[in-house]
Amino acid sequence: MPEAPPFNPSGSSEERITAHWALCPTPTGVEVRQGVRCVVDPYTSLIMACQAKGQEAWADIDLSRGTTLLTPGLINTHTHLELFRTAPIERHPDQTFADWLLAVIDYKRGSTMVDAISACHHSMVELITSGTTCVNDISSEGASLVALEQIGLRGTVSPESIILGDLSDVGGPTAEQQCQQAIERWLSLQESWDKHPLLRLGVSPHSPYNMTPAVWEQLVTHTTPALVHTHLAETRDELTYFKTGSASLSELDEKILGKRFAPPQVGVSPVVAYEAQWGSHTNVVAAHGVFLDEADIGILAQHDVAMAHCPQSNQWLSGIEAVMPYHKLKAAGLRVGLGTDSSLSCPRLDLRTEARLAQTLHGLGLEETLQLCTVNGAAVLGQAELLGQLREGYKADLVLWWHPSADPATLSDPLALWLDPDTIAVMVWVDGRLILDRCDTLWSQ
Structure with missing residues (x-):
């Protein structure tokens, strides 16, 4: 498993998560969004917004290399x-x-x-x-x-x-x-x-x-x-x-x-x-x-x-x-x-x-x-109206993935990158609560 460099989503204390790309599955397909800011309501643990901001949002990502992807939790x-x-x-x-x-x-x-x-x-x-x-x-x-x-x-x-x-x-x-x-x-x-x-x-x-x-x-x-x-x-x-x-x-x-x-x-x-x-x-x-x-x-x-x-x-x-x-x-x-x-x-x-x-x-x-x-x-599971999508009103069960060498500026297929064995989960949220954060642990690495 590759080691992750330091990463900190911009404004995470304000329940905001930023990624180079978001993969947004629906029952009919997957929408790929660039430069996404996902906002989570801290009181309801629901997604308030998952907006595509384009490459301007990339400036908020404190990452020395590699590419990040945001998906719903698996x-x-x-x-x-x-x-x-x-x-x-x-x-x-x-x-x-x-x-x-x-x-x-x-x-x-x-x-x-x-x-x-x-x-x-x-x-x-x-x-x-x-x-x-x-x-x-x-x-x-x-x-x-x-x-x-x-x-x-x-x-x-x-x-x-x-x-x-x-x-x-x-x-x-x-x-x-x-x-x-x-x-x-x-x-x-x-x-x-x-x-x-x-x-x-x-x-x-x-x-x-x-x-x-x-x-x-x-x-x-x-x-x-x-x-x-x-x-x-x-x-x-x-x-x-x-x-x-x-x-x-x-x-x-x-x-x-x-x-x-x-x-x-x-x-x-x-x-x-x-x-x-x-x-x-x-x-x-x-x-x-x-x-x-x-x-x-x-x-x-x-x-x-x-x-x-x-x-x-x-x-x-x-x-x-x-x-x-x-x-x-x-x-x-x-x-x-x-x-x-x-x-x-x-x-x-x-x-x-x-x-x-x-x-x-x-x-x-x-x-x-x-x-x-x-x-x-x-x-x-009979929870299609609550889980499995990055959209307003859904539970904030989220995964931030990181690939060590992919360049977000030249990446042609974020979906293929998600399935790449070298892509790892670096942060995981359940109901808006962070339950996995590899970033601090890997900072010294």
Whole structure:
């Protein structure tokens, strides 16, 4: 990573931010503005103005070299902050997805709440230093709520539930008891976090292979989540489990829960088997969506399900052929944003790395690539009127980027510069509050 020279936005104490260029995504494209001054209301944390002043504004930028870019903060539509690891857990060619999940469970075993909060902090360091200001997180312990508040990152956190059925015959609770426990846990979290200015509470039925349709309905009906966050069609093992009733995921159930379970329907895809559940809430967000056919996409579109695209994680778990049918989803009218998943299946929680891979996989233009990280992510979260754009009335979630050698006077493509690996986030604001400032640290460098 290159080192940044001294930089101080003109008048930052007056909530004014100046950059050589601003990249302003909208649902229909990206407007590139030169010499931008962005003004933030310190009382509401909303953007008051983002005006193009041309090169005359460059005189306000105390920068000895390089070029600065201003964008909205990046929005990560699928994370597991509590699952941090310095290197992903390998999935070997001879392993099933169930084998990999068992390795994940073994890795988590014995983790305390303190451990989980610490893991969240490590995850957030990677996210914030690469420009993410908002996450859509699935939490096992509720630790990410605590960590997000401590750091000041925006997020929707969905407590995760895995309920496959009655466990009373193996010394466990009934499905009804498990569901009631999950609902009570959710209501307890709601009581503590409902009015938080940066955080929302969702709910996460883990996946079709880990939640019965009846319990899914009860869980959503008896809570009031901002959204429903689940995993769908992530691996071929999941599809085969539903299509044929194959044993690999059932064997995992037996190892973890003490008994085997079967899909609610055999011979259909998970999308078809859970068709009623996709309309259980006004905003269902499904992560991955790799193994989908035309009929699946039609059902998801009918219920306006949003998709979190995690290119690196998909390929880590299922190989280079595991590619979401992005263009088909888009043509069907589905909302699609980018996510990283966790560091257990993603080498680094950097949304621009995901964007570069998505660009390669799907032949995307630069504008669409930025949209996926910002305005499209806001749409996935149901916050399109609040986040993801540099415009009046939107939340001041902002990133100032810096490239060490680009000359702003001769720069021909600021969008390409934003995606350049040598461009780094030097300042990050969430809700108008500066949460990352590399400038003072790097002054002596």
